[in-house]
Amino acid sequence: MTEAFDRDAVLGQVYREVEERFLRSGRVDLAHGWDHIERVYRLALAIAQREGADRFVVGTAALLHDLGRVAPEERALTAQGPAASERHHADLSQELAAELLAAYGVPTAEREAILHAVLAHSFSRGIEPQTLEARVVRDADRLDGLGAIGVMRWAITGTLRATAETRPYDPADPFAERHTPDDRRYLLDHFYTKLLHLGKTMSTATGRALAQERLAFMQRYLEEFRRELTLAGLPG
Known part of the structure; x- marks a missing residue:
């Protein structure tokens, strides 16, 4: 230099x-x-x-x-x-x-x-990535796909890529518990094909810690999604 x-x-x-x-x-x-x-x-x-x-x-x-x-x-x-x-x-x-x-x-x-x-x-x-700098950049980019921001970006991207056959989720199996996740067919499946797995790809200690926080929020989002779909929590 x-x-x-x-x-x-x-x-x-x-x-x-x-x-x-x-x-x-x-x-x-x-x-x-x-x-x-x-x-x-x-x-x-x-x-x-x-x-x-x-x-x-x-x-x-x-x-x-x-x-x-x-x-x-x-x-x-x-x-x-x-x-x-x-x-x-x-x-x-x-x-x-x-x-x-x-x-x-x-x-x-x-x-x-x-x-x-x-x-x-x-x-x-x-x-x-072969360098610390490349690992940092990759972690930062993937972290932006997680958490509250990640949910927003997931919805945007899913909408942009949707076709006439795309559905928000499989009505018979919304959380991909019985079918192989297919995010080209069902938007919600993208959590199971990619988003929930990003934490395992973090390669810095800071990235891993931040990913766990953001993934915890996404899990809470999915839990609330399930609660609303099943009408759980209705007043007695």
Whole structure:
């Protein structure tokens, strides 16, 4: 790292650049918008302080981890014409992040650490984080899918992905006690296919502690859901 490189100044510049890109994109994804980025950024920095991780690497990667979601449409496709398909947002985020980091003159070591954290944050991409900084960013991103905020994001995402066949829950088995959970068919099943399992994927002590708190809230939410469905607690 050269003495001329001002980490705090660059982190602030990246913050403003990413915020502007999200706000001007015009895309409506309330579960993965600037609000999500800003929450993950603040949470990642808090975890980094507790865990002794590099603040600049963590903060920058947290800001850039979903940049691919607001990429120009032509960048988001693997090809043109009938064969075109959407690229994974983590791959596109890493590509756009590399361009931005180069423009800001981020040194090689920090740049590689940030790009690894950006790629490794994704649940579906399945890449294990190899550094403390990447683990912090991944934990922060997954924590935003838990707790009260997680319930809100679950409802938003489920609605956006719903098809004509989608139902809120299986009326015969709402809590997936007898059927194999299928969150493409039933929205509530997403708790059982993914959300309730995220705690086991946390890789920092701080992340695990926060996950347990947020998962406890989600369990209470499901208990209340069951109580209301079964009409339990009616006045005697």
